[in-house]
Amino acid sequence: MFVERRSQIASLDRIFQQSVTGKGGTSLIVGPVASGKTELLKVFAERLSAEGATVLEAVGSPRERDQAFGILQQLFAALPDRDERTRIQQLLADRASRLIEACGGESSADSGGGAQFLRNHANQDLWTEVQRLSDRAPVAIVVDDLQHADLASLQSLLFFSGRLRSARVIIVATQLHCPLSSDQERAVLVTELLRQPRFRLVRTGPLSADGVREMLAEHIGVAVDQSRAETWHRITGGSPFLLKALIEDNEVSGRSQTMATDDPVVGEEFAKAVLACLHRAGRRFLATARCVAVLSESGSLGLLPQLVGESEITTTNITDAIASAGILADQQFRHPGAQLAVLSELSSPERTRLHRRAADLLHDNGEPACRIGVHLVEAGRAGDPWALEVLMSSAQDALHRDALGFAAKCVRLAETIPSGSRQQVALAVLRIQVEFRGNPDNATEQLATVLEAVRAGRLDIDQMIGLLNPLLRQGRAAEAALILQRLALVADDLDDRSAADLSSVRTWMRSTCPGLLVEAGTPDELSGGAEVTVVANRSVRGPALLADAMEFGPTEHTTPTAEWLLQTTPLHGTSLDSIIAALLALVHADRSDLAERWCDSLLREAVSRDARTWQASLAAVRAEIALRQGDMPGALRIGLAASGLLPREAWGVAIGEVTSTVLLAATALGDWQTADGCLTERTDAMFDTRYGAQFLYARGRRLLAADRLRAAMDDLRTCGRLLREWGIDQPTFLPWRADAVAVLLRMGNRRQAAELAAEQLAMTSAELPRARGIALRTVAATETDSRARMDLLLRAIESFDNSADRVELAYAVADLADVYVVLGEPRRARQATQRATRLAEELSLAPLRRRLDIGSRPVESVPFAATSGAPEPDNDVLSAAERRVVMLAAGGHTNREIAAELFITVSTVEQHLTRVYRKLRVKGRGDLAAYLTNTAPPPRSAGTAITTTLTSVEPTGLGIELGQRGAA
Numbered sequence: 007m008f009v010e011r012r013s014q015i016a017s018l019d020r021i022f023q024q025s026v027t028g029k030g031g032t033s034l035i036v037g038p039v040a041s042g043k044t045e046l047l048k049v050f051a052e053r054l055s056a057e058g059a060t061v062l063e064a065v066g067s068p069r070e071r072d073q074a075f076g077i078l079q080q081l082f083a084a085l086p087d088r089d090e091r092t093r094i095q096q097l098l099a100d101r102a103s104r105l106i107e108a109c110g111g112e113s114s115a116d117s118g119g120g121a122q123f124l125r126n127h128a129n130q131d132l133w134t135e136v137q138r139l140s141d142r143a144p145v146a147i148v149v150d151d152l153q154h155a156d157l158a159s160l161q162s163l164l165f166f167s168g169r170l171r172s173a174r175v176i177i178v179a180t181q182l183h184c185p186l187s188s189d190q191e192r193a194v195l196v197t198e199l200l201r202q203p204r205f206r207l208v209r210t211g212p213l214s215a216d217g218v219r220e221m222l223a224e225h226i227g228v229a230v231d232q233s234r235a236e237t238w239h240r241i242t243g244g245s246p247f248l249l250k251a252l253i254e255d256n257e258v259s260g261r262s263q264t265m266a267t268d269d270p271v272v273g274e275e276f277a278k279a280v281l282a283c284l285h286r287a288g289r290r291f292l293a294t295a296r297c298v299a300v301l302s303e304s305g306s307l308g309l310l311p312q313l314v315g316e317s318e319i320t321t322t323n324i325t326d327a328i329a330s331a332g333i334l335a336d337q338q339f340r341h342p343g344a345q346l347a348v349l350s351e352l353s354s355p356e357r358t359r360l361h362r363r364a365a366d367l368l369h370d371n372g373e374p375a376c377r378i379g380v381h382l383v384e385a386g387r388a389g390d391p392w393a394l395e396v397l398m399s400s401a402q403d404a405l406h407r408d409a410l411g412f413a414a415k416c417v418r419l420a421e422t423i424p425s426g427s428r429q430q431v432a433l434a435v436l437r438i439q440v441e442f443r444g445n446p447d448n449a450t451e452q453l454a455t456v457l458e459a460v461r462a463g464r465l466d467i468d469q470m471i472g473l474l475n476p477l478l479r480q481g482r483a484a485e486a487a488l489i490l491q492r493l494a495l496v497a498d499d500l501d502d503r504s505a506a507d508l509s510s511v512r513t514w515m516r517s518t519c520p521g522l523l524v525e526a527g528t529p530d531e532l533s534g535g536a537e538v539t540v541v542a543n544r545s546v547r548g549p550a551l552l553a554d555a556m557e558f559g560p561t562e563h564t565t566p567t568a569e570w571l572l573q574t575t576p577l578h579g580t581s582l583d584s585i586i587a588a589l590l591a592l593v594h595a596d597r598s599d600l601a602e603r604w605c606d607s608l609l610r611e612a613v614s615r616d617a618r619t620w621q622a623s624l625a626a627v628r629a630e631i632a633l634r635q636g637d638m639p640g641a642l643r644i645g646l647a648a649s650g651l652l653p654r655e656a657w658g659v660a661i662g663e664v665t666s667t668v669l670l671a672a673t674a675l676g677d678w679q680t681a682d683g684c685l686t687e688r689t690d691a692m693f694d695t696r697y698g699a700q701f702l703y704a705r706g707r708r709l710l711a712a713d714r715l716r717a718a719m720d721d722l723r724t725c726g727r728l729l730r731e732w733g734i735d736q737p738t739f740l741p742w743r744a745d746a747v748a749v750l751l752r753m754g755n756r757r758q759a760a761e762l763a764a765e766q767l768a769m770t771s772a773e774l775p776r777a778r779g780i781a782l783r784t785v786a787a788t789e790t791d792s793r794a795r796m797d798l799l800l801r802a803i804e805s806f807d808n809s810a811d812r813v814e815l816a817y818a819v820a821d822l823a824d825v826y827v828v829l830g831e832p833r834r835a836r837q838a839t840q841r842a843t844r845l846a847e848e849l850s851l852a853p854l855r856r857r858l859d860i861g862s863r864p865v866e867s868v869p870f871a872a873t874s875g876a877p878e879p880d881n882d883v884l885s886a887a888e889r890r891v892v893m894l895a896a897g898g899h900t901n902r903e904i905a906a907e908l909f910i911t912v913s914t915v916e917q918h919l920t921r922v923y924r925k926l927r928v929k930g931r932g933d934l935a936a937y938l939t940n941t942a943p944p945p946r947s948a949g950t951a952i953t954t955t956l957t958s959v960e961p962t963g964l965g966i967e968l969g970q971r972g973a974a
Contacts (some may be wrong), residue, residue: 010217028171031204035180037288038330040247043180066154077159102126130164140174148178167202212244243332251279277347299348303430304380337402361385375399406579409618442476479658481691516553520732521694548584556734560595622651626664636813642671662697666704676852713887737777744784779805815844891918896934
């Protein structure tokens, strides 16, 4: 079935049926390039042949349009009767020779008086031959691409058309709809053809979406979904020619079976088809398409008429015609593959010429530098004096858009332009800003030059402020401090804009590099002059909001302010820090649900804009949000994906944040290999930033899980010391005290643990349920009275039920199950254990699951007082680490197997066993098994039962959380 061409076929059939009765006529099939005109003509010719008609066929060609009688020679060359064919060919050759003589020896078929007479004389002879043919059977004269017919043949066809009313002859031709034909004589002849009696105009156009669906279904043999058909239609514009090429691309790629369900693959055949359409349409169409392709790279299509060199009306007509061929839509290529095909065909000199011309036009018209820079870079040269400023401005704009590759190209091209010393310094500053974002190692040489200029006072204030951010993000504290000192000397010279920019950097430092800010000791006057500007500047409001939350804790204003910032701040390079700070402020305020929704939306936008740095930064925040919600598998997956988006060096000090997230998640999941792999992902410079505090906290938790108590305590205490020195010691950020309490309890220092737990509880409030729950659970761990401990845990669980963190909830419920066992309430203990087990399985918390599995054994099988709430052990009671080793050794495990199971060294296993033998006064492993089987120590006191779980054996999960994401 010929898709959406039934009415055209029916119209042509009626003309033919009339010709059979001696009433011939003429039909002209008109349509845009590649709209199926040739296919329609071919189908109709085949139908005529099948009905016994004599079909005379010819095809016009641009290369033969000046060959007199070229079309007529093709028409009669296929006559079956040899004598007739020879006679007509001789007649045409004779008339062509005489026509040339009459035209003064010219080879063209230009009309003139004598030429006209010769044509009419020849035409009468030819018409007589056609009539003889029609005596035997109806005759169909079929001409494809009539717009390329030579004038002599076109005159003959017009002569024939005037004599068809009483003949069994029809003429059917196709002609490209070309609103810009400059061949007036041909246009006149075609117009005369339209006026002939029994003339019928048949139009072809692009297929509709339903037509595309029908064509696809016929090709692949199955029904095609409407939405999928619309995708194919959107790419091809309904052009049958382009659609067939697209189908072929998908067959070549092995996707023929999935064309009904998947988006199409645009490949080489589609590109070839696009170029074929443009070449067939003519030189002006091809030139216009090339100019559209070039200007599309900068979005400057308003200059299309000037670049093409045509009037605006003419240019519009051409682009409309190209659009009707399915290639353009609203002066834009329907698919990037079509634009790429057009650009790829351009020779290097021609491409350079067009881009250079476009740059000149844009500059002359006062267009933005970012648009001009696109064409300068594509041209690969920039000799005009104004190009340097344009390229530097374009590089700055590209940095804001996270287009690092283009920014680097702008800088490289700018460096080829001769410039003065001040411009060279400015260019060096720009090079540092670009390289520190993508390849910091390349910026080292430039940095030495720029710092020398700083010391000599040759750098502008704006340039020095612009250097601060890349230096701080790369941990170049000494260099940043030097610039801050220089800025302090010129504080009185700062205008409002410079003061606001510096204030923005310092505000960001409050939440990210507080250590360096304290060390630098720069005066507050540096930001005081721009107070009004700062208040109105959203790029400052976000970091200021986060800094306040970290210094003083979230308030009732934190969440609405953060949401207002996210609602009113569009995503771009200069706003990214503020957006990330607002997201983290929501996380601090225990609104990870809101942070998740906003972050997912922003991530989708960053992906759609192909902004890789933005994606990495937002993904790092998204991983932390997942961590705060207790989604440890999600935090691990997203964190690892984020770290892979940028080279290690490009992260700078911010690598500490994403590494900490992955380390915390892997530790909670019991993925020790991934966790230990994170321990090397750090730089010394990050310990001047909050990322360093986050890393110390995360590493402390990992060491706690490995029972390396002293090392864990060192990291946690150092983390706490830095947070206190920097003034950002908030339990909503890093609840390091909770984990320090767990370490102290394992080390037997209950008094200090209780003091630290009480200190943390005093720093929390009920308005922040997660931090409150962690503090209550921490205090419960230090409580010796089981009833008091139960009350604290019930309050903690209530807080966690009001927060999103289900990991903390799972551990609190597990702790409550232990208390119920001690209190002799087995039914409640069983219910709590079942709930904790269900949460551990849902959240993939392998360490907690193992702890609960051990706790589910009968009382007789685990005869140890193992809860952190039990009285302090006597010297003959085993430690948590020793109990784990005893359980495995008594079960028949070798020292190496025990080491592998507990993630400790064989030497550590041997040391534990030595101490166990001494405490229990046994000689070896066999005595350990006998001790476990036959010995059951008596209860310590009334109301205190022997616990069945090893609460202190596995990491308790106290305060699982990640610190804040910076604005890196």
